[in-house]
Amino acid sequence: MMQREALYQLLKNKYGFDEFRPGQYQVISELLAGQDVLAVLPTGTGKSLIYQLVGTVVPGLVIVVSPLISLMQDQVARLNYQGEKQVAALTSQLDFGARQSVLRHLKQLKFLFISPEMLKQAPVLAAVEQVPLSLLVIDEAHCISTWGPDFRPDYLSLGALKQTLGNPLTLMLTATATAKVRQDILNQLQVPSAQQVIYSVNRPNIYLAVEAVANEAAKRQRLQQLVVTVKRPSIVYFSSKKQTELIADWLRATTALRVAAYHAGLSAEDRFKIQQQFMAGDLDVICATSAFGMGINKADIRQVIHYHLPNNLADYVQEIGRAGRDGQPAIAVLLYAPGDEQLVRNLNELTSASAIEIQADQQRFTLQQPATTDLSQVLQYYWTHGYTVPQVTAQFEQRQRAKAADLTQLLTYIQAKTCRRAILMQYFNETAPVHTATCCQLAGERLPLDELGLLTRQTTSRPVTTPWEQILAQLFLQNS
DNA sequence: CGCGCCCAGCAATAGCTGGGCGCGGGCATTATTT
Numbered sequence: 056m057m058q059r060e061a062l063y064q065l066l067k068n069k070y071g072f073d074e075f076r077p078g079q080y081q082v083i084s085e086l087l088a089g090q091d092v093l094a095v096l097p098t099g100t101g102k103s104l105i106y107q108l109v110g111t112v113v114p115g116l117v118i119v120v121s122p123l124i125s126l127m128q129d130q131v132a133r134l135n136y137q138g139e140k141q142v143a144a145l146t147s148q149l150d151f152g153a154r155q156s157v158l159r160h161l162k163q164l165k166f167l168f169i170s171p172e173m174l175k176q177a178p179v180l181a182a183v184e185q186v187p188l189s190l191l192v193i194d195e196a197h198c199i200s201t202w203g204p205d206f207r208p209d210y211l212s213l214g215a216l217k218q219t220l221g222n223p224l225t226l227m228l229t230a231t232a233t234a235k236v237r238q239d240i241l242n243q244l245q246v247p248s249a250q251q252v253i254y255s256v257n258r259p260n261i262y263l264a265v266e267a268v269a270n271e272a273a274k275r276q277r278l279q280q281l282v283v284t285v286k287r288p289s290i291v292y293f294s295s296k297k298q299t300e301l302i303a304d305w306l307r308a309t310t311a312l313r314v315a316a317y318h319a320g321l322s323a324e325d326r327f328k329i330q331q332q333f334m335a336g337d338l339d340v341i342c343a344t345s346a347f348g349m350g351i352n353k354a355d356i357r358q359v360i361h362y363h364l365p366n367n368l369a370d371y372v373q374e375i376g377r378a379g380r381d382g383q384p385a386i387a388v389l390l391y392a393p394g395d396e397q398l399v400r401n402l403n404e405l406t407s408a409s410a411i412e413i414q415a416d417q418q419r420f421t422l423q424q425p426a427t428t429d430l431s432q433v434l435q436y437y438w439t440h441g442y443t444v445p446q447v448t449a450q451f452e453q454r455q456r457a458k459a460a461d462l463t464q465l466l467t468y469i470q471a472k473t474c475r476r477a478i479l480m481q482y483f484n485e486t487a488p489v490h491t492a493t494c495c496q497l498a499g500e501r502l503p504l505d506e507l508g509l510l511t512r513q514t515t516s517r518p519v520t521t522p523w524e525q526i527l528a529q530l531f532l533q534n535s
Numbered sequence: 536c537g538c539g540c541c542c543a544g545c546a547a548t549a550g551c552t553g554g555g556c557g558c559g560g561g562c563a564t565t566a567t568t569t
Contacts, residue, residue: 070569079569101569108569123549136566147551172550198548207549295546319548331564344547354568366547402547 059084065108076100082252083108086190086226091249093196093227093237097256098352099380102228103130106192107139109226110165115189118223119168120213122198124148125327126350127168134166141165145173158182171209174216188223193244195349196227197369200239204454205406206429208436214245225249231256231373234484235457256372256483260379262386263475263495264502265468267393274390275302278362281388283310286357286509287339292374294363294398296320296344302362303342317343348374354381357509361389364399367461368468368482384493384507391469396462403458406430410448417444472498 062083066072075083078096085092086109096102110117121127127144134142141164143157161167161182173179193199193213203210217225227240227249241247268274282289293299296318303316315329315338326346332338334353341347342362356378365371371389379385408416408430416431420438437447468478475495477487488494493507504510 066569072569076569099568104569132565133567133569137569170550176551202548205548209550293547297546327564334564346548363546398546401545405547 062108065111069108069111070104078252078254079105082226085250085252086224087112089224091225091246093240093246093249093251095229095232095237095251095253095256097254097258098230098376100254102194103133105228106190106226107134107166109190113189113224115187116161116164116183117166117190117192118174118183118188119166119192119194120171120174121168121194122170122202122207123349124170126194127170129350130168139165142168144168145179146170147173161186171207171213171216175209175212180216180219184220188220191217191220191223191225193225193227193240196229196240197232197236199243200232200236203243204433206433208433211243211436214243217244230376231369233369233482236369255485256376257476257480257485257488258376258379259488259494260382260384261375262384262493262503262507263375263479264386265389265391265475265496267391270392274362274392275305277390278302278360279306279309281358281360282306282312282340284511285386285504286511287312288333288336288353288356289340289358289360290347290356290374290377291340291342291360291362292365293342293344294402298362299342299344303340306340306342312339313337314340314342317341317347319344319346345370345374348377351377352380353377355383356380357383357385359385359387364389364391364395364465366399366402366458368464368479371465371468372479372483384509386502386504386507386509388502389469396466399462399465403455403462407455408434408451410444413448413451414444
């Protein structure tokens with residue numbers, strides 16, 4: 056095992072830092088001792104430095120399995136910027152020739168970024184098998200537990216892929232994972248003996264608030280008030296693409312704020328542009344679905360509002376955790392109108408299947424008809440792995456029960472009369488800090504925006520539309 | 536005519552492949568605190 060001094064020397068020489076961030080050293084030394092590690096580290100801890108350093112010390116290729124092409128491209132760009140040129144992302148964006156080239160030159164590569172779908176492909180796997188691996192990294196490892204069974208079944212194959220690759224040293228990385236999700240990850244990847252390095256998910260500088268409103272109209276009004284009066288920028292989360300557009304349009308029309316909508320229905324180009332605008336500080340408010348988040352590392356987000364409910368408390372912690380990365384005060388406001396929980400149930404329903412539907416899909420499979428829907432694709436995984444209809448049915452029922460339980464816990468958080476941070480911490484099996492005035496909003500308290508220094512200096516509410524005369528005058532000016 | 540009941544509308548999350556079709560000139564964001 057490498058000496059402590061040698062690691063610090065490497066940190067200094069290669070990156071110019073004198074100290075590791077919390078967790079980094081521990082994870083690296085476990086890995087260098089040959090231990091698989093599941094690391095739950097807050098965003099901003101420098102997770103990529105961990106595998107970069109291990110990759111530098113241990114000979115062989117570092118494979119980083121990542122859920123999003125945009126994340127892979129980010130990482131490749133970042134490494135290139137740092138001077139590391141032996142890096143590639145193998146994605147469907149590359150044409151056949153470029154892919155072949157990457158696979159032929161694996162031996163010269165140090166880091167390969169890849170999706171589970173791509174890694175699973177036989178030619179890719181065959182090429183990777185020929186190369187010595189130093190480390191297998193599963194980035195955003197919670198996707199195994201949530202995205203796998205919902206709509207990306209290839210995440211369920213990662214355990215088997217790891218076996219095929221000869222069980223390389225494995226690092227599982229995530230920012231938020233409950234005990235249940237962690238267990239899920241370890242089971243799926245078949246690494247029961249992995250060391251767990253877990254840091255608190257608590258973010259003391261994010262004030263927690265829940266506001267009950269009577270109905271949709273009241274919710275809109277309150278949203279408008281919040282985005283106008285609270286320091287910017289803000290993220291507003293929705294569970295409907297259409298609503299992100301409608302509310303963004305409405306905010307644009309009724310305030311002077313710079314507002315954009317963001318969801319998976321936009322073109323990749325639009326998504327990229329809007330994300331860049333947001334990162335550059337050219338937007339005050341982004342109305343987004345859960346598509347907006349991973350890889351967003353903007354330090355000065357002051358407010359995260361939930362216009363619709365998150366799926367569960369773990370998602371909530373992840374989503375509000377995008378605020379206040381700079382350590383300055385920030386606020387998370389969940390707006391709740393009676394009946395909002397029904398939308399969560401409806402969305403959960405999209406990933407459920409009855410015994411009859413499951414039976415019918417197995418029939419489809421035996422008839423060798425292609426899997427067309429998300430559900431079919433997920434079920435396909437189970438059929439090709441020899442599961443029976445009753446087994447799959449039981450699994451789907453269990454998953455729906457877990458989602459129902461998650462919703463119950465979320466509602467407990469919403470209806471709480473006591474410290475909400477304590478409820479979040481309890482959900483993550485952490486001990487809660489002592490409640491303070493800047494922790495969260497107890498029943499009947501107003502938002503301490505002034506005390507937190509989160510008020511905007513001037514309010515920019517503009518409940519007027521531009522008169523036609525002005526628009527016409529501008530047109531004439533432009534043409535003259 | 537007024538009241539109450541009922542109903543409709545309806546939802547997120549990504550990767551990969553391959554073929555059809557239309558169109559217009561092009562190496563992209565941007566960094567450095569992981």
